[in-house]
Every structure is written in C-alpha cells, then in structure tokens.
Amino acid sequence: MNSKRLLLIYNPNSGMKTIAKKLSDIVDVFTKGGYSVTVHPTQRWLDCLETVSENCKGDYDRIVIAGGDGTLNEAVNGFMAADFWGSFGYIPCGSTNDFSKSVGIPTRTLDAAKTALDGVPFVCDLGKLNDRYFTYVAAFGTLAEVSYSTPQNAKNQLGFSAYILEGLASIPSMTSYKLSFESEERSGKGDYILGLILNTVHVGGMKIRGVENIRLDDGQFEVLLIRNPKNTTELNHIISSVMKLDFDNEYMDGFKTSKITLRCQTPIAWTVDGEKGGEFKETTVEVREKSLRVLVKEKDKRKQ
Numbered sequence: 001m002n003s004k005r006l007l008l009i010y011n012p013n014s015g016m017k018t019i020a021k022k023l024s025d026i027v028d029v030f031t032k033g034g035y036s037v038t039v040h041p042t043q044r045w046l047d048c049l050e051t052v053s054e055n056c057k058g059d060y061d062r063i064v065i066a067g068g069d070g071t072l073n074e075a076v077n078g079f080m081a082a083d084f085w086g087s088f089g090y091i092p093c094g095s096t097n098d099f100s101k102s103v104g105i106p107t108r109t110l111d112a113a114k115t116a117l118d119g120v121p122f123v124c125d126l127g128k129l130n131d132r133y134f135t136y137v138a139a140f141g142t143l144a145e146v147s148y149s150t151p152q153n154a155k156n157q158l159g160f161s162a163y164i165l166e167g168l169a170s171i172p173s174m175t176s177y178k179l180s181f182e183s184e185e186r187s188g189k190g191d192y193i194l195g196l197i198l199n200t201v202h203v204g205g206m207k208i209r210g211v212e213n214i215r216l217d218d219g220q221f222e223v224l225l226i227r228n229p230k231n232t233t234e235l236n237h238i239i240s241s242v243m244k245l246d247f248d249n250e251y252m253d254g255f256k257t258s259k260i261t262l263r264c265q266t267p268i269a270w271t272v273d274g275e276k277g278g279e280f281k282e283t284t285v286e287v288r289e290k291s292l293r294v295l296v297k298e299k300d301k302r303k304q
Contacts, residue, residue, distance in 0.1 A: 068094015
C-alpha cells in the first residue's frame with residue numbers, strides 16, 4: 001500500500017477539456033510513483049483556491065494542480081492565503097499556458113505529470129495587484145482577448161509584437177485611461193490605452209522576443225505602458241516602434257521595477273493571468289520575490 005498521499009485538483013473545463021481524457025493515465029503515473037491519489041474536480045469559481053487553502057498544510061505529501069493559467073492563479077492565491085511555501089506540481093492544460101512555458105514545464109500532459117513527481121523546485125517571483133496575487137501578467141486595455149484573435153501565422157512570425165499590434169488594431173473601440181504612475185525607477189502621467197506588467201517570457205501564447213534580461217526570479221517586473229495616439233502619425237510611430245522592438249520612447253513607457261502605483265479618476269479594469277482582476281481607481285502592483293516553488297524538469301529549470 002502506498003504510504004504517501006497526493007491531492008490532484010483539476011479543472012475539467014480547462015482548454016479543450018483534454019484533462020478528462022487523460023485523467024486515468026495521470027492517476028496511474030502518480031500511483032506508480034508511490035502515491036495514494038485523491039482527485040478533486042473543481043466545481044465552481046474559486047473552488048480551486050478554497051481547496052488548496054484548506055488542504056495544502058494538511059495530510060497530503062504533494063499537491064498537483066491541473067488546468068489553465070486561470071486555475072493556476074486560483075491555486076497560487078490559495079497557497080498564499082494559507083502561507084504555504086512548499087513545492088507543488090502543475091499540469092498545464094489551458095488555451096495558452098504562458099506560465100508553464102516560461103518556467104519549462106513540459107507541454108505533454110503525462111510528461112508534466114511525471115515532472116510533478118520527480119521535478120526540482122524552481123523558486124520564482126509572484127506579483128500582487130492590490131490584494132490579489134498573479135503568476136505572470138497584470139494588464140489593462142483589451143489585451144485579454146488579443147491572444148485568441150491574433151492569427152497563428154502572425155504569432156509565429158512576430159511573437160510578442162503580434163500581440164501588441166493586434167491590440168492596437170482595436171484602438172477605435174478601446175477605452176483610454178488618463179492616469180499617473182509612480183515607481184522608484186520612473187514616474188509619469190498621460191492618456192494610456194494599453195498596459196502590461198509582466199513576469200514572464202510568454203504572454204498570450206507568444207514568446208517575448210527582443211526584450212533582453214527577462215528573469216523570473218530577479219525581484220522585478222517588466223512594465224509596458226502605451227499612450228493613446230492623438231492621430232494617425234503617432235499611431236504609425238507606435239507600430240514602427242513595436243516592429244523594431246523599441247518599447248521605451250515618447251509614445252510608450254518601458255522599464256523594470258519592483259513596485260508601481262497607478263492612479264486614475266475612473267476605475268481601471270484589470271486582468272490578471274488572463275482572468276478578470278477587478279476595477280480600481282488606485283492600483284499598487286508589487287513583486288513578492290521568490291515566493292512560489294513549482295516543480296520543473298531539471299534541465300529546463302531556468303532563470304530567464
């Protein structure tokens with residue numbers, strides 16, 4: 001009889017619902033690995049958060065999360081609510097899986113399950129937007145929908161630039177925010193249409209190319225704020241800058257920081273890890289340095 005206990009929390013609705021087809025094989029991997037497995041399919045929004053918070057310091061020797069970036073976001077908030085600093089496994093099965101691609105977790109389901117058993121801990125930073133934690137991105141603007149509408153051939157050729165350009169194509173219907181921002185590295189104000197606060201090398205299913213020295217454990221975010229163009233000339237300048245991978249100029253603010261506060265007279269609508277993150281007139285986003293221990297393949301363990 002297996003003496004170790006494993007709790008598998010999975011979202012049956014993530015991605016193309018592929019996890020249900022692989023569930024028996026996943027449990028078999030864990031059982032052969034010496035664990036007695038308890039399986040919990042999430043039932044509703046925040047069920048993953050509550051289940052993690054209630055069980056991560058209980059009788060289980062290993063907790064494994066299976067789902068997309070949104071499911072992982074719930075799990076991370078559950079870990080933080082319980083002040084849990086142990087290692088956990090993650091099986092990505094969402095639509096974009098940006099976090100797992102950034103840290104080097106295998107994309108094949110059973111390979112990810114094996115990594116959840118015998119991987120090594122990668123200790124990475126977390127973000128916190130007001131009271132909510134996130135693993136890789138906080139954004140405002142229409143970027144939440146961009147990853148699903150960007151053509152695949154554009155993703156392949158342009159990567160992160162395609163993500164931004166697709167967002168810019170929605171300018172006529174975009175909400176702009178007259179805001180001010182403050183950080184130790186830079187402060188400013190203006191009329192902004194898009195904003196990204198990143199701790200990742202993948203966003204919207206696309207790899208970020210041309211932004212050097214991105215590390216997931218350096219205690220800093222990559223910040224990108226794009227101003228609302230006043231005319232076609234300014235829009236063309238922004239497009240040209242994005243194509244050249246120049247993300248810091250008179251039309252956009254690009255810099256690194258560990259903490260930034262944004263203020264706006266109207267509430268800013270945020271997304272965190274691709275999920276709704278609330279609307280706030282004042283938002284503080286800060287790094288919680290080296291707060292997450294996720295199991296990854298040793299050869300893929302990265303500090304990008």
